[in-house]
Amino acid sequence: MFRQKKNQIFLCCSAEDTDEVSKVYDGMKARSLDVCFDRKDITPKKWESQIEKAIKKSQFFVVCLSNHALHNPVEKRQGFQDYELNKAYGIAREISNEESTIVPVILGDCGHSNIFLGGSSQYNISKEFNKELDRLAINLGSSSLSDPNSRDERTEGERAIESLIGKATVTYYAGEYQKTLALLEDVTAIASDIYEVWYNKGVVLGNLDRHDEVVYAFDQAINIKPDAQSRALYYNKGVSLDALDRPEEAIDAFSQAIIIKPDDYEAWYCKGIALDNLDRSAGALDAYEKVTSIKPDHAEAWNNKGIVLGSLNRFEESLASLDKAVKINPDDHEAWHNKGVVLNNLNRQKEAIDAFDHAIKSKPDVYETWYQKGIALCKLNRHEAALGALDQAVSINPDDYKAWYNIGVSLDSLGRPKEAVKAYDKSTRIKLSDNNTENSSD
Secondary structure (H helix, E strand, O other): OOOOOOOEEEEEOOHHHHHHHHHHHHHHHHOOOEEEEHHHHOOOOOHHHHHHHHHHOOOEEEEEEOHHHHEEOOOOEEOOOOHHHHHHHHHHHHOOOOOOEEEEEEOOOOOOOOOOOOHHHOEEOOOOHHHHHHHHHHHOOOOOOOOOOOOOOOOHHHHHHHHHHHHHHHHHHOOOHHHHHHHHHHHHHHOOOOHHHHHHHHHHHHHOOOHHHHHHHHHHHHHHOOOOOOHHHHHHHHHHHHHOOOHHHHHHHHHHHHHHOOOOHHHHHHHHHHHHHOOOHHHHHHHHHHHHHHOOOOHHHHHHHHHHHHHOOOHHHHHHHHHHHHHHOOOOHHHHHHHHHHHHHOOOHHHHHHHHHHHHHHOOOOHHHHHHHHHHHHHOOOHHHHHHHHHHHHHHOOOOHHHHHHHHHHHHHOOOHHHHHHHHHHHHHHHHHHHHHHHHHO
């Protein structure tokens, strides 16, 4: 498969990983590998032309992956963050698979969605440094330190598959999902029965929001390896099933993920949402309680738990849950809004108005919050203030007949009957129009 040429290796990493990768470099040298390390062997003068020349004459491009190599926490960008590393990768990416092989070395947690299965095509030195370096040396044409007689016993076909998966691993962590998918398609054209490839296709397709294909890919993986204990597979399958509005199947997938990892709060949370959408309140409540017992600072679970309890008229318990949510995240508009609704139901209007004000401060353009604030003010007979809140509601959503009706109520109470009649008429026209639209679509 590979063109015969000088068996040189180009080793590269982000500047922040230089010290750690220097140990890899020394280990490769100790295993008689002909390696050029960009951080040591390339001089600053005309470095771009030097690395291009070095990469083009190398049979292997070994790229070291880490969280800070791939992520910018400030700008929240994915892909190679270091300029020199990105430049080197760009050169290597354009070289054909027949002339150069991209080999991923994992230094540790690679951050986002760290669930891609590189298998034997990647070398995770964070787990077993010397063992993985020995395996790398053997597969790059040299020998191991522990067993000098070890040889690369892979077939040419196995090397071709590992080369494609290795390159796919790097493109995946670089955030190049379409290219990753194309490489995985190349693998399935050679061999269609590799569990890791179908699993990885599911992961990548999920990032591309191609949910029907996600489910198919994961099902293929399960057919190949029915006993696979992969929490990530079932969790991501559940996410896609939920996105396809197939909640019963999504619940089954999340349940399988939970069997594999009982303290998987993300699966419990998503299962709760799916149960909620099916109006299975008891099951949803149980799921949210599991989340908050595993991860007590999960604000969304406390909020959702509060919603379910409110729907069951368990208002005091609902309020306690929503208090937890806003304590964890004081800027959570939804939790403050829901707290206001519950307080309204408990006839604690002054506190409800305060909660709605917190919600409006976080997100001032939600008509429902202004509407609910107006209702609370109406109940306190503060009709001038209620009118101001309801006017804000209809400025955001002019077609809400309930808001127009309550505007009429407030105007009536303020002794402005002519304006009230206009508001009532507006409410009636909108409601009749909505009914006619619904009837015509039946």
